[in-house]
Amino acid sequence: ESDVLADVIKELYRLKYLDDARLASRLVEEAKTKTFIGRRLLEEKMEKLSLPQASVEAALAQYDPSNEPKVARLSLKSKKKLGSPQSAASFLVRKGFEEEVVESVVTELFDLEYS
Numbered sequence: 534e535s536d537v538l539a540d541v542i543k544e545l546y547r548l549k550y551l552d553d554a555r556l557a558s559r560l561v562e563e564a565k566t567k568t569f570i571g572r573r574l575l576e577e578k579m580e581k582l583s584l585p586q587a588s589v590e591a592a593l594a595q596y597d598p599s600n601e602p603k604v605a606r607l608s609l610k611s612k613k614k615l616g617s618p619q620s621a622a623s624f625l626v627r628k629g630f631e632e633e634v635v636e637s638v639v640t641e642l643f644d645l646e647y648s
Contacts, residue, residue, distance in 0.1 A: 553584050554591060557589055557593075570604075570628050576593070604630075605635065606641075606642070618639050618643045622635050
């Protein structure tokens, strides 16, 4: 029974169904184009999947922090209703965006001034 399982796992690796580096890279790409999540939540997802640290680090190197405001705006656009600045900010924090990004995007979208 364990030999059969080992053979199945080997075959899945050969077919690239089990590829931690590829999975981590795909998660990064989806964070930017589909799920619209910030780096913090992305890292949490990878940690929950117990991906090897080397795969995580290599994939996160593809995540350009200067792109986060754009991703945050896309995340808010995917939300049906923006509501108040506070609810928009709370939403972005839950989506894993850093405080500076949240403040910048919410200020821009709601045309607010912070002093």
